[in-house]
Amino acid sequence: MSQIVNDFSVTVATVNGSGSQSANNILMRSIFKMGVPVSGKNLFPSNIAGLPTWFSIRASEKGYVGRKPSSDIVIAMNRDTIIEDFQWLKPGGLFIYNDGLRTNPEEFPEGVRTLGINFNDLCKEVTKSIQLKKLLVNMIYVGALTEILQIPEHVVAETIEHQFKGKESVFEINKKAVNIGREYVKENLSKEDWGIKVEERNLTRDKILIDGNTSGALGFVYAGCSFASWYPITPSSSLAESFEDFCNKLRVTSDGQKQFSMVQSEDELSAISMVAGAGWAGARAMTTTSGPGISLMAETIGLMYFAEIPGVIWDVQRMGPSTGLPTRTSQGDVLAAARCSHGDTRHPVFFPATPKECFDFANLAFDLSERAQTPVFILSDLDLGMNFWMSDRFEYPKTGFDRGKVLKKEDLEKLESFARYADVDGDGIPYRTLPGTDHDLAAYFTRGTGHTPEAKYSEAPDNYQNLMNRLDRKWETIKTMVPSPEVREGKDNKKAYVYFGSTDLVVEELLDIMGEKDVSVMRLKAYPFHNDVKEFIEAHDEVVIIEQNQHGQMGELMRAEFPSLARKISSQTNCDGLPLCPEILATNLKNRGQHVN
Amino acid sequence: MSQIVNDFSVTVATVNGSGSQSANNILMRSIFKMGVPVSGKNLFPSNIAGLPTWFSIRASEKGYVGRKPSSDIVIAMNRDTIIEDFQWLKPGGLFIYNDGLRTNPEEFPEGVRTLGINFNDLCKEVTKSIQLKKLLVNMIYVGALTEILQIPEHVVAETIEHQFKGKESVFEINKKAVNIGREYVKENLSKEDWGIKVEERNLTRDKILIDGNTSGALGFVYAGCSFASWYPITPSSSLAESFEDFCNKLRVTSDGQKQFSMVQSEDELSAISMVAGAGWAGARAMTTTSGPGISLMAETIGLMYFAEIPGVIWDVQRMGPSTGLPTRTSQGDVLAAARCSHGDTRHPVFFPATPKECFDFANLAFDLSERAQTPVFILSDLDLGMNFWMSDRFEYPKTGFDRGKVLKKEDLEKLESFARYADVDGDGIPYRTLPGTDHDLAAYFTRGTGHTPEAKYSEAPDNYQNLMNRLDRKWETIKTMVPSPEVREGKDNKKAYVYFGSTDLVVEELLDIMGEKDVSVMRLKAYPFHNDVKEFIEAHDEVVIIEQNQHGQMGELMRAEFPSLARKISSQTNCDGLPLCPEILATNLKNRGQHVN
């Protein structure tokens, strides 16, 4: 068979709680260290231990990172799914299985290249500790695979040392396990059968391998976020937890004072209410959550909108409705975020597409939130947030914080009066003071009820209508402040694709597959829509929005916003919980009839 | 001056907590008893006592009930607002004020006909009790007014007896107060100054005078609702409370067993969760609330959608966002209801327009909710819910309950298997069993997570996509089950007005004022949109939706749903908390530029 170089995927089928994560990381990072672009996806169940989990690693010189429908190599470590796991294998692929699991090769499909390895037996050579065995068994398949892929021993060794930095004691035993795996393959698999290899390249220099949640967490640190309250929920918990970790490293004074505060709240209602309190009092405050949390936060988010309090809500989307699939990805909270709460509310929403944007948007979101004095959402998703992506290194922010229109004591001293909700500048955005400001003019009364420009309670009809109109004026201002879309004009104006968020990660490959590299595409970065969005749609005859939800939520927002263009706008949706697969998406787009959603 | 007959409005300016409500009722009902259509609106503050309140009564032979920008007679009982209250008076109108309040007539605007009455002095003739005086003072203005309007004494007397039925002891004292008012007017106001009168007609026979909340409550009783859980919130509390009152009269067995259950919950999250529990267990269950409650219920409503549990949520809308104006009307929860919760959820919504529809829709909503196994919203508003409207008498429901696809023990005995979420009939609606069903096939496991047709937990992608697609199929079925819109085709296809809910109460007058009686109009009764809605829009060039909210929420839903028609659809919004005023609305519609919302 022909040799595949730097373009393949491997799936490891195992059970969760088996400690395979660090082995998979080492595998992935070893490829990365070879200078070859790589990405990793974990498909895991919503429980803690013992159920099937699949980790897929894709290496691609072109930098493609989309999910592959099948893999070149499958490593089957889970007895319960071993037959089912053949479905992950590409025709002609190699199926490595743990034959220490009382498997019966006679049940295997015919004509498939298989390699049984008795990992359990091999592991006995490495250690006697049952605890350690459970972990090291995984390092043996790392060895087997890196041997097949012809990744030099020293690269794997370096990766191990990187991975276990600070735990020098485990270096040797891990290396030993790897080598046992390598030896086994050398002895038991004929070279011709390998077929796939990693060749050194120079494509990962200055890149990092990171997940979106860690990136967002770091972004919040550099965005000056100093207060966070959160309630644990998959797949967002790791964002909050790594924010705390980063702060503990980067935001503690030498005498131990923490320049941040983090409260694990009793529920999401309290989490967002603490954020509102902290934002009101002048801290950059955020919360992390997922769909169910957004539903629970709706009332307080409405208050923040109406009382004009900044705060950022990071939603790592998972499959809805309801509890849905906590460990599956989705873009199903677009409407829930943009229209969160009753009455006439609407909110800016950012759609980061890459780890780098996770980092950058944390900062942009706070700038917008404090400038516009309104809650701002960031919608990531499980795929972007919890999986591993190659990314450019994050850049140190070029601009300082925009803390918006805050009047300090010194400012008040120059004023004769202060009206909290007056539209002094005509942009719909009023000035605010912070509680604790040492000046008689500073104090005002915040409320979620009708209020005059002077922040007094009022039921007067004109006053209310004026207030609502000013908030609309502010909305118009916000449109000028959100990032413009990323546009690539195609060869003609007939068709265009629009997408947002993590879908970006598959678009290049998608267009390649479809042979439509010259079609116009636009990536939305934020809602409300920048004026360029409208212009782009105006310029094209038909616009298809690629969405990872059921009802074409972005399409709904767009049609509502652009009535005269609505007939052009439809959505191609996908709602099965899996990260988008470019091949499948391409087929769906081709087969697309008049199904307008 | 010319004589006005049966077409006028009166505004009583007072403070809340002053007990004027029953006086105003008697005034209103006396006109009604004269056979003249009448309506009453209370404009009250969000506190309990001591702040300005205005009650306006409108009599109209044409049956017009919209808010008038000004009144023919103003009765000013509130010292604090007496000057301001002149603004309620029509040019040429009569201003009656309490001159026992240390008012200074020199501050009054010039050229206005005024009549000072020292109500406090007059009241001394009626009673010595301070408590009673506070109430009876109001009966004196009833006397004054009924005299001016030439409503015969016996009519007022009968109304008093109707009002205080069961409290015979207070008949006489009230009548006495009324007569003192009548006498005073006779002696102090020259006949020529009266100018306005009520003449007997036959236009209220078979009609009732009722508010929407009471009507909805009665509707729920006749709809067989047997469980309600609610958390008090203006303006919905009276619906829950009168439901309980009616049940205590109509649903208690002779030995005192209550055939209903009513739990005042600790918050809205619990209220809707109790409804979900009761709906799951097989009762017709409902909750009443207003905007903030909808926000708080979002998570459970998503669960009900996804786990397919019936239940009805009655939202008496008030001004949002946030706490907004608790005592002002709005249609601002259209989107919050239709798209309540995260993930891809959507819900049927009814828009009752009259007290009669409040009664009827309670029943329709339960039929739909149980048939489709999904939560259903009813969106009333403060104007419809708490103000007094003339209505046709409610008709006894012609059809029995539709309890939907419920399999009982007997049904199960004929089956070999039961799959809770299987689409047996192809309409997207599965069969359910109730907990407690005495059969081995009956039990299934309900959850808000991904599930197979057999109600087992599943993360399988195909299964999830199939489930979402079935729910969409169900949505299509629902479209065939909602009431069709009320359509009146106009003379041409150029322009059409669309409206919903309590706006209906002003449309006839609006068209009259605009001279557009022959324009096409369509009243929406429910979401999702019935197919006739689409046809109507297709048939017209321009469609203006009249909405009592800020962002044109119904327009948003419609443009999202009908992309090819979206460019025709725009909204004329009003968002100041007051009930619609046909005059003002007419002007706004005429002045309407290209403002597309």
Added chain:
Amino acid sequence: MSTNALGLDRKSYMGAKSTLCSGCGHDSITNHIISALYKSSIDPHKVAKISGIGCSSKTPTYFLEKSAGFNSLHGRMAPLATGAKMANRDLKIIGISGDGDSASIGLGGFCHLLRRNVPMVYIVENNGVYGLTKGQFSATADEGSSRKSGEINTYSSIDLCSLAIEMGCGFVARSFSGDAKQLVPLVRAAMEYEGTAFIDVISPCVTFANHPGSTKSYDAVKERKFQLQSLGYIEAKEEIAVDYEGSTLVELHDGSKLALTKVDEHSHDVHDPQAAMKVLIEAKQQNEFATGLFYFDKKHSNLVQDESLSVKPLSELDESTLRPTEEQLNEVMAQFA
């Protein structure tokens, strides 16, 4: 094959295979619930299992396959169960929750359900952590205890039993997932109590809270646990064995009894809320787990009684009962004419 009074074998009370971590305390509780219901010959068709969200809340799938079940929302078991019970008063409701589910997000619902005294069994499978989201502290984690990561809990912990007494609950007990002898009779008694019967079951999370710093690990529980009474369940028809001489007998609604036999020096009056509180406060101060029945109050009226609820379940009332007559409608109409 042995069967119970209904002719059902123990298997009829089992459910799907557990997907919890092996060794999880919750699985033991599942087992004891199965034993209790089997022994008490409870008709599975009449039971409804309701839970919130969490590892603990998953367990209703693992027992009583023949009963209706509802794995609802995080923190909403209590109101959901309230609605279900009022809709069908004949249902025997077993509510299963976790410490996160009941003491954090569901605290309001928990307290208010107890105030109303909704007839049902309410079990919290208490491990001091959020198992399903990977081991963060819950509100029942003891002050000063630590997470696997080393982080120390500085907040006051919530004692669900003293809180339950505070809220007027009339059946308040604590047990341990590993103690079948204690838990099985408690569950059996709870099933016959005419109000909310609350049982807080310490249930170690082997994955996230079984380390030395945890006060709810198997080792910690073994070390710190003591029994207030040894428990025996006496069925209504059963004669009272001589063994129970000197024991306190707590009588339940169906005539069955829970026999409380003195252990060591412990003897508090289970009918005295103040005495129960004292036991709880002292155990806490001495860093011990008191287990057993803390408080029992038979006379307390429950929500079904308070509401004079129809004897026939609301869910079984049909149109002829639920919809008043046309005549009655006309009478109402007349009032508004």
Added chain:
Amino acid sequence: MSTNALGLDRKSYMGAKSTLCSGCGHDSITNHIISALYKSSIDPHKVAKISGIGCSSKTPTYFLEKSAGFNSLHGRMAPLATGAKMANRDLKIIGISGDGDSASIGLGGFCHLLRRNVPMVYIVENNGVYGLTKGQFSATADEGSSRKSGEINTYSSIDLCSLAIEMGCGFVARSFSGDAKQLVPLVRAAMEYEGTAFIDVISPCVTFANHPGSTKSYDAVKERKFQLQSLGYIEAKEEIAVDYEGSTLVELHDGSKLALTKVDEHSHDVHDPQAAMKVLIEAKQQNEFATGLFYFDKKHSNLVQDESLSVKPLSELDESTLRPTEEQLNEVMAQFA
């Protein structure tokens, strides 16, 4: 015109005109808060008033016009105040809530704030009803008490003071809106307490709960109320008057003291939670209102301390502090390379 140590007159501590019913207990509490803060010479600029929704929650508009205020959402005062305090630890937070606001919809937030011991004053203006929505029962309505309409409350009532002790609160008191002598020193002491100081103030609703069936009417309170101690507040610099000989002195953070002088036969150790609970349970059993300071615990660490929070308020930290350096970013990047 007399002024306090800051040179401010009493008027400087007042607010807008009340819009509550005349005679409402809440207005009296407003007055006592004004007195307390005036007497204690608290700088209004440093105070933040935070409330939920209800008649009670409206009152922050009626005092301390020069302080920032926030009439937030029904039941969310607690978390909002937590966030505000952590963002600016220099703020002296006065939280005002109602019994509906804290014992019903906000119960979870109330309990968890106490567990965390957020430094602030937490006052519940307790009338046993939802005033603003027209008099429905709240969760603090006593079992057996009735509404104006005659309806009887059958649910157990929540005693916020014993609940507060249960939740680990270290300053727990109850008073009556009409009792300036007791409430003013309590509020002054609360302002100097380094943790959550909770005061439950019985505050009759004249419009909906001042009838004979109510147990929180002016008459009922007058009849049933008793004082555990008579209270005096001694400023830090003040010498301790001879009157206080024999009184218990509770020392506050700034060195000021609350003097507790025995009234009648009452004497419980305010430092003993069990003794405090006993007082509360007994008063409840005897259908009396005990008022005074129930429990005081000075040593308890608070949330600000637990978190080792920056001495400079977070809200005052600027970019140079909040944004780590480029070099640090590069170091982090290297870990992911």
